[in-house]
Amino acid sequence: MESGERTLITLFEEIVNRFPHRVAITAGDQELRYRELDRRANAVARRLRESGTTDEAPVALFLPRGAELAVGLLGVLKAGAAYVPLDPDHPGDRITWTLKDTGASHVVTVPGYADLFAGSGVLPVLVGMDAEAEAPSLRGGPPGAEDLAYVIHTSGSTGLPKGVEIEHRHVVRLFDVTHPWFGFDEHDVWALFHSIAFDFSVWEFWGALLFGGRLVIMPKPVARSPRALHELLRVQGVTVLNQTASAFARLAAADDGAERPLTALRVVVFGGERLDVGRLRGWIARHGDAHPRLVNMYGITEATVHASHRPITAADLDAPGVSPIGFPLPDLVFHVLDEDGRPVAEGVAGELYLSGAGVARGYLGRTELTKERFVELADPTGGACRAYRTGDRVLALPDGDHVYLGRTDDQVKIRGYRVEPGEVEAVLLRAPEVSAAVVLAHSYGEDDVRLIAHVVSDEDPSVLAPRLGQLAAGLLPEHMRPSAYLVRTGLPLTPNGKVDKARMPAPTAETISAPVAEPDGTSAELTDTERRIALIWQAVLEVPRVGRDTDFFDLGGTSLSLLRMFQQVNSEFGTGLDITVLIEAASVAELAQRVEAARAVSPSAP
Incomplete structure (x- = not known):
């Protein structure tokens, strides 16, 4: 087949014919082999075409992180349509806006989610995980190389996300040109670590399925727990891992205390945010730089995930603070x-x-x-x-x-996601009490970048800040929500009347008016143990208040602050908890349970 004719679907179907009985997808207890995955995707494609989906039509994906995700995505492409990934964890208003922006008339989902779209004008098409998937696909013809494959939204400086249009050929050539470096094949095991709404997932998904490999879909709780992630990577024998620098720093901390190494891992690809090579010193000291190989790949959604290639070696450690992209x-x-x-x-x-x-x-x-x-x-x-x-x-x-x-502008990266502060500011300005808003990113140390909102208002800060937190939680994805709000009577200006951001220093725990409210706007009563742990977190993370269910790392926790917290918790309670326990128990409530269990064994603990 000529290179210009190849699409993601034609290449996938070639792999199905070569490896029909190899496992393609692992998701918890579920496994799908290539032939079975293909048949189930064909059934989704048939239902889409029969319900009126046309070539290149945008079709939304609203699916849990399970085998259904792979079936639905492939089904959309087999129908000749383009998938629009929706993250179920995103606020409802943002999902509604994305559907309107793309004009999607269909959403591929599961029965438990279908009712969410009642009255929206968007027709749910259900993913079937049963024997009905024997039916062949039905489409007007295979998608062409220049047909649209997906639309992924990124943050927009005007206050609205923008959808990036990527064609089949863009993704196909990505693997054509990188394959000589990596040698991906049917023996590789990939981890789908990232959200399907983040373009790093494109590399993970197709890196496995275009070469006959196995894709392990990581449950979100596992992805958030470095220790649990480390263990699942080991048990599943993952060979190709893709990480942002901040996520890998957490995994490296868990690896440092792990009893069993990741022997199967052969390559780690960094992307999504700036990589400080000096931060890899501990990992390279334990593993070297050859197994696994470490590769930094600068990329951007508008250039189809990756744009550069740079192997990282021990020699690079002599230039800490530098981020070579190759x-x-x-x-x-x-x-x-x-x-x-x-x-x-x-x-x-x-x-x-x-x-x-x-x-x-x-x-x-x-x-x-x-x-x-x-x-x-x-x-x-x-x-x-x-x-x-x-x-x-x-x-x-x-x-x-x-x-x-x-x-060159105000755009920042939070956990690998592009964030335009202007989009966050536009949301805050919806509050009638706010006359002006400036959102700035402040670094509080390694892997600790937080958004701080400076708002102008006459409202009582103790009342306004939690209200703004609730507003942000209802309209913005988690990574775009400010960590704190500083309520001001005015903003400093330059001589030409522009906001002077240089005169707006990072707030401290003493100057921040109030924390972001919990996502549901509630604040549960803390037990004595939870209160004492929360006070430790406040001091370590320099935040004024901590919710009982807030994730330590979502508050800006890093491997270094985790170590400080580890020492203080054991000192405060007289416990001997291992640091891996603290990594796994990432909320105040979870950590309090571990502390109480340890104190029950040693009643003399304070």
């Missing part, structure tokens, strides 16, 4: 330009533009924004090329390597 993929070109759009001189930092085969079609329904971000550049041959303006600052080194320096 060389562009073979079918991409890096253009480092100054503010006037001209190539910078050697050794001078500039903004990165990307051109080549991975660049997205554009933003769905956002013609002007597409023109603004996807621009025409002169290429090295004297012609013109279409390039994506990333907004990232990089430095090209003499040997062709590149170093990531940061952003």
Whole structure:
């Protein structure tokens, strides 16, 4: 088959024919072999086409993290449509907005979720996990290489998310050009660690299924517990792991205290956020840099997940604080330009533009924004090329390597997700009591970046801040919610009347007016043990109040702050808890249960 004709579905079906009886999906106690997965996806495709889905139509996915997720995703593509991933953990208003933005008329879901779409005008199409999946697919014809495969939304500076349009060929060539480096095959076991609404999942999903490998779908509680994740990776024999730098730091802390090593792991791919190579010193000291191999891959949704490749070795530890991103993929070109759009001189930092085969079609329904971000550049041959303006600052080194320096605008990364502060500010301005809002990212240490909202209001801070927390919890995904609110009577301005962000320092526990409310807006009564643990967390994390069910790491906890918390909890209660217990018990309530159990064994503990 000519390369231009290959699609994700044609390649997947070739794998089904080669490895019909190999396990394709592991999700808890569920296993699906390739032939069975294909048949069940065919049934979804048939139901979609019979219910009126047309070629390239956007079809929403609203599915739990189980085998149904793989069946539904494949079914949408087999129907010739494009999938629009919805995360069930996102607020309802955001899900409703995404459906409206894409114009999706169908949503692939499970019976337990179908009622959520009653009266929405969106038709639920149910994923079947039974024998009816024997039916062949029904479609007007296989999708073409230039047909839309998915639309994933990223944060938008105007206050609204924007949907990035990616075609089949964009994903296919990603694996064509990276395969020589990694040698993925049917023996690999991949972990689906990330949300299906985060484009890192595209690499994880197809990295397994385009080569006959096995995809292990990680339950969310496991993904949030480094110790549980470490154990599941070991038990499942995962060979390819994909992590943001902050998530890997937590896993590395769990690995340091683990009794059994991850012997099957052969490669760790970093992406989604800045990687400080110095943070890998402990891991490399234990494992070396050859097994598993460590690879940093800078990427962006608009260039189809990954845009560069950079092996990380022990030699890189001599330059802590540096984030090398390496060389562009073979079918991409890096253009480092100054503010006037001209190539910078050697050794001078500039903004990165990307051109080549991975660049997205554009933003769905956002013609002007597409023109603004996807621009025409002169290429090295004297012609013109279409390039994506990333907004990232990089430095090209003499040997062709590149170093990531940061952003040219206010965009930040929180746990690998792109966050435009303007989108968060737009939500806060919905509150009638707020006349102005500025959201800034503050770093409180390694792997600890938090959003802090500065709002202008005459309202009592103790009343307003929890109210804003509830507003954010109802409209924004977890990673976009501010960690704290600072209520002010005004904002500092520069001489030309703009907000002077340099004069807005990071708030401390003493200056923050109030914490974010719990997602349901309630605050359960704390037991004595929970109260004492919460006070320790407040001191360690520098936050004024902690909810009983709030995750330690969601509050900005890192491996270093975890160690401090570990020492203080054992000192406070006279217990001898192992640090792996603290990693697994990530909320005040869970940790209090572990402490009480330890104190029951040793009643003399304070």
